[in-house]
Amino acid sequence: MKFGQEYQQALANEDFPKEWRESAIEYKHLKKCIKKVHKELQSLGLHPDTLRRMSEWVGDSQPEHQDSKDYYSATAPTLSSVPEEFAPQLRVLVDGKTGMPLDATLAPETKSALQKLAKHEMMSAGRRDYLRIPQPPSNHAVRRSSVVSVLTEDIAEEPEDARWVQLPLASAKNFYDMLEPSVQELEVLREAETAKLEEDILDLGDAVENVVQPVREGMEATRKMNYRDLYFWREMFRLYTEKPIFYSGTEARRGAFTFTEAKSRLQAYDTKLREIGLLDQMKTPQARLAAQQFLDLNVKILRIMHFQEMNARAMTKILKKFDKRTHLEGNVFLKDIGTKHPALLTNSGKQGQLQSPGGFANSIARDLNAEIASKVLAIVPQPDDWDCPVCYSMAWKPVSLGCCKSVYCIRCIIKLQDEGMKRCPVCNQETVMKADGRNINFEAMEFLQKYFPMETRKRQKENEKAALVREHGEAFVKPGCAIQ
Amino acid sequence: MTAPLPKRIIKETERLQTEPVPGISAQPHDDNARYFDVTVQGPDGSCYEGGVFNLELFLPDDYPMTPPRIRFLTRIYHPNIDRLGRICLDVLKNNWSPALQIRTILLSIQALLGAPNPEDPLNEAVAKQWKDNQAEAIKNAREWTKLYAQPKE
Numbered sequence: 001m002k003f004g005q006e007y008q009q010a011l012a013n014e015d016f017p018k019e020w021r022e023s024a025i026e027y028k029h030l031k032k033c034i035k036k037v038h039k040e041l042q043s044l045g046l047h048p049d050t051l052r053r054m055s056e057w058v059g060d061s062q063p064e065h066q067d068s069k070d071y072y073s074a075t076a077p078t079l080s081s082v083p084e085e086f087a088p089q090l091r092v093l094v095d096g097k098t099g100m101p102l103d104a105t106l107a108p109e110t111k112s113a114l115q116k117l118a119k120h121e122m123m124s125a126g127r128r129d130y131l132r133i134p135q136p137p138s139n140h141a142v143r144r145s146s147v148v149s150v151l152t153e154d155i156a157e158e159p160e161d162a163r164w165v166q167l168p169l170a171s172a173k174n175f176y177d178m179l180e181p182s183v184q185e186l187e188v189l190r191e192a193e194t195a196k197l198e199e200d201i202l203d204l205g206d207a208v209e210n211v212v213q214p215v216r217e218g219m220e221a222t223r224k225m226n227y228r229d230l231y232f233w234r235e236m237f238r239l240y241t242e243k244p245i246f247y248s249g250t251e252a253r254r255g256a257f258t259f260t261e262a263k264s265r266l267q268a269y270d271t272k273l274r275e276i277g278l279l280d281q282m283k284t285p286q287a288r289l290a291a292q293q294f295l296d297l298n299v300k301i302l303r304i305m306h307f308q309e310m311n312a313r314a315m316t317k318i319l320k321k322f323d324k325r326t327h328l329e330g331n332v333f334l335k336d337i338g339t340k341h342p343a344l345l346t347n348s349g350k351q352g353q354l355q356s357p358g359g360f361a362n363s364i365a366r367d368l369n370a371e372i373a374s375k376v377l378a379i380v381p382q383p384d385d386w387d388c389p390v391c392y393s394m395a396w397k398p399v400s401l402g403c404c405k406s407v408y409c410i411r412c413i414i415k416l417q418d419e420g421m422k423r424c425p426v427c428n429q430e431t432v433m434k435a436d437g438r439n440i441n442f443e444a445m446e447f448l449q450k451y452f453p454m455e456t457r458k459r460q461k462e463n464e465k466a467a468l469v470r471e472h473g474e475a476f477v478k479p480g481c482a483i484q
Numbered sequence: 485m486t487a488p489l490p491k492r493i494i495k496e497t498e499r500l501q502t503e504p505v506p507g508i509s510a511q512p513h514d515d516n517a518r519y520f521d522v523t524v525q526g527p528d529g530s531c532y533e534g535g536v537f538n539l540e541l542f543l544p545d546d547y548p549m550t551p552p553r554i555r556f557l558t559r560i561y562h563p564n565i566d567r568l569g570r571i572c573l574d575v576l577k578n579n580w581s582p583a584l585q586i587r588t589i590l591l592s593i594q595a596l597l598g599a600p601n602p603e604d605p606l607n608e609a610v611a612k613q614w615k616d617n618q619a620e621a622i623k624n625a626r627e628w629t630k631l632y633a634q635p636k637e
């Protein structure tokens with residue numbers, strides 16, 4: 001199936017909201033526009049073949065023109081872009097006196113057409129802009145009123161007197177005028193949907209907070225039940241972090257997943273949850289409800305990613321088609337669009353290039369992934385977050401050395417002292433030997449007891465055993481505070 | 485009877501498999517979980533580019549109070565690595581901290597390949613060559629990499 005058809009069908013069948021579909025890239029219309037560009041170029045005597053040959057000629061720079069290389073490379077028939085108001089133009093270098101195009105490979109009829117245009121422009125006096133820098137123009141006003149504007153290069157001393165002829169391409173402008181607002185709308189949609197989903201994430205955060213809240217004063221009766229749910233949620237979130245759905249933050253791969261990848265990852269996650277029957281085991285109806293809310297949120301994110309990715313593909317395809325049909329460089333459009341909508345290029349490798357065709361889907365995946373992590377997942381701390389940096393077991397009892405934020409387990413600090421290792425393993429300051437009972441981090445202790453009742457009990461037993469083993473040596477008991 | 489493997493070693497090994505470092509691999513032996521076969525790719529843009537170097541890594545009993553023991557098995561022309569493959573690297577000696585890991589050590593070794601330091605030599609002959617005629621030294625390193633460190637098909 002052709003992409004155009006595939007795209008229209010997906011748009012119609014995927015049950016996207018009406019307002020989304022209204023923001024979609026108008027692939028069909030853009031395709032018609034390209035036809036018009038093609039026609040317009042032909043009417044100017046610029047057949048695709050001619051344009052292609054011109055590009056090629058400029059491509060392999062000619063040795064005898066080395067000293068004026070910049071100047072020649074600027075003769076490439078490219079669309080030039082103006083930051084404020086983008087208008088595609090064709091630029092051709094012509095001889096300053098005769099108006100003859102200097103590009104020898106132009107077809108004769110093209111040459112005469114350009115010559116006429118240039119002469120016409122020269123006669124309409126007072127219109128002389130100076131192109132002092134031989135770089136592609138970046139700050140020239142576009143005068144769409146005149147058919148042709150001539151930019152004269154002030155190079156009287158140069159061997160060749162030359163000037164630029166700019167041909168505004170009305171049809172290419174139409175193409176751009178149709179494409180750009182669509183991208184604009186997609187960006188608005190991205191912002192609106194991201195904001196909505198962020199609200200959902202906050203609500204979900206509240207719901208999760210309610211169901212996993214460690215026992216509060218006077219609520220001891222429901223203690224057991226809540227603890228069970230806390231551990232279910234922890235497992236649910238651990239699995240979620242272990243194989244993230246939308247965005248990977250590992251060294252090997254950093255970036256958003258594609259819609260297809262994300263979809264199969266979400267399916268795998270859902271299957272896994274069913275296998276272990278986590279949702280069914282949850283004790284309170286509120287907990288089950290919140291779990292369903294969590295899964296629904298993921299489905300919603302997936303859907304907007306799908307829509308945005310489809311649109312990004314449509315855009316990439318249509319620009320390729322533009323290049324192929326007109327031999328004008330459509331990536332000038334992309335550059336311009338990319339500057340206006342930086343979120344479009346979130347996953348891109350090189351600047352101004354779409355690496356994966358995710359478009360706005362990539363930034364949605366990245367932003368919401370971070371949002372879920374900080375507003376929802378963070379509510380249920382994972383034991384790994386509380387690993388002692390030395391033994392990788394839970395930092396129980398927690399000791400802080402005061403030099404940095406690291407929290408160690410008491411056993412490792414005793415061991416470091418026994419070994420005479422004076423420096424804090426993380427920040428390297430000499431704080432280890434000074435540590436005593438006053439370095440117990442009571443705040444962390446309370447937190448760990450609340451959120452990890454089973455783990456802390458187990459660690460406590462291990463510690464007691466280790467202390468007995470060590471009994472033969474000196475005791476880690478300083479005056480005023482018994483630790484073990 | 486051997487003591488059970490500390491949780492730390494289990495976790496480090498797991499993470500090395502699930503989140504490998506690009507250009508580095510470390511595989512524990514089946515019969516000795518403290519002994520690892522390591523490969524490090526020569527960093528791009530260095531004179532070891534294209535080479536794959538084999539190393540052995542051993543975690544002593546008192547790890548992480550003492551650093552891992554590690555050496556190159558593949559021959560390498562480098563001022564900070566001697567003929568026996570021993571490596572002169574501060575984090576493997578005085579600057580070791582129990583908060584460092586196998587992962588960070590291997591990254592330091594990869595970085596050392598990218599930035600040889602002839603001022604702190606372990607291999608005097610190579611270091612001298614590096615100081616007297618760097619172009620020649622780099623050429624040698626490239627040749628050795630071609631000769632000894634070609635990835636096995």
Ligand SMILES: [Zn+2]
Nearest residue numbers: 388391409412
């Ligand atoms: Zn510890």
Ligand SMILES: [Zn+2]
Nearest residue numbers: 403404424427
């Ligand atoms: Zn510290």
